[in-house]
Amino acid sequence: MNVQSAIPDEFPATTIPTEPAQWSENYALMCSNPGDRLTLFYGTGRWHADREIWRELIVVVLPNGRVLCM
16 A cells, blocks of 8 residues: 555645635644643634635643633
8 A cells, every 4th residue: 555645635725625614724733832831722714604705713821821722
């Protein structure tokens, strides 16, 4: 078996499938520095009601416990 052929394509979809209940496109990233008590979360994906629209969420947790969201 060719291992390379088992790796999925990492690029976003070039066409939007017509079956909304069977498809979504989402990406997420989370990183932290426990020593400094700092965390970052980033998530993005297509909105379920209109898959032409991308939505995103950015959350930062600061060392003092304050949470910033966008």
